[in-house]
Structures are given as structure tokens and as C-alpha cells.
Amino acid sequence: MRRAAVGLVVLLAAAPAFGAAKGAEVLEHKGRWESGYGAKFYNVVGRLRNTSGHTLRWVKLRVDAVDAKGKVVASTETYNESAEALAVPELKAADLIASGKVKPLPAGAEERFRASFLKEETPDFTDYRVTVIETPAAAEH
Numbered sequence: 001m002r003r004a005a006v007g008l009v010v011l012l013a014a015a016p017a018f019g020a021a022k023g024a025e026v027l028e029h030k031g032r033w034e035s036g037y038g039a040k041f042y043n044v045v046g047r048l049r050n051t052s053g054h055t056l057r058w059v060k061l062r063v064d065a066v067d068a069k070g071k072v073v074a075s076t077e078t079y080n081e082s083a084e085a086l087a088v089p090e091l092k093a094a095d096l097i098a099s100g101k102v103k104p105l106p107a108g109a110e111e112r113f114r115a116s117f118l119k120e121e122t123p124d125f126t127d128y129r130v131t132v133i134e135t136p137a138a139a140e141h
Helices: 081-087 093-099
Strands: 024-036 039-050 060-066 072-079 110-118 127-134
Touching: 024 127, 039 060, 039 127, 060 110, 072 081, 072 110, 081 093, 081 110
Parallel strands: none
Antiparallel strands: 024 039, 039 110, 060 072, 060 127
């Protein structure tokens, strides 16, 4: 993969939050370059709200890194904080849900989310966008 050579100048201050699609609204988010554990990564953190009127099993989001022309150059998917384990490929979603390790998000509740792009694996980008892509209703007991 080609190395990203993105300067701090590209840090966005006002990326739009893509709203109340599919029963959840992204309230805010911020992105910045960070370093840790010998790696450099672009970390996006934010908050979302369940706007569906019912409890959600989880909120799944996609974060797209886009170049100066608006073309998506990298994407990653993430979940609300209490469902983050669903993003780990080695873990089985059904087992996590059955074990109670994925806590449902009540109507009106707010929660954080986060996503990252490793610099060495991500092409140059100048902006990013956050989109809610899945909000399944929690099973009623």
C-alpha cells in the first residue's frame, strides 16, 4: 500500500455529521492524527443518539476517508461503544449478543463511537465523513 503523506493542515475542523438516517443521529465527531504503540493513525471519535423511538440492538457506522475531489480512498466500519466487540472479525456476533456483552441502546440514549485509519495503510486524504448504516431493533422479551 502506498504511504500516506498527509500533513496536519488537512485536519478538518467542521466535517458534517450525517444525521438521523435509519434511527440514529450522529451528534458530533472529531478527527485527528495520533501516535501510539509505534504507529501513527487518524482517530475519529464522536457521539450518537438513538432517535428510533425504540431500543436498538446496535448502531453500525461507516467512516469514509475522502480525497480533495471527494473520492472515497478508504473506509472502515464501527459500532456504538457498547457494541464495539462486533467489529472484531474473530468473534461471533451471535455469541456476543447471547452472552450479553453487546448492550442494547435504549430510545433516546446517547453513546460514543470511534474509528481509526492507520497512516501506513491509508492513501492520502483531506477529509472524512461519518454515516449511520445499520440500526436493527432489539428483540423484545
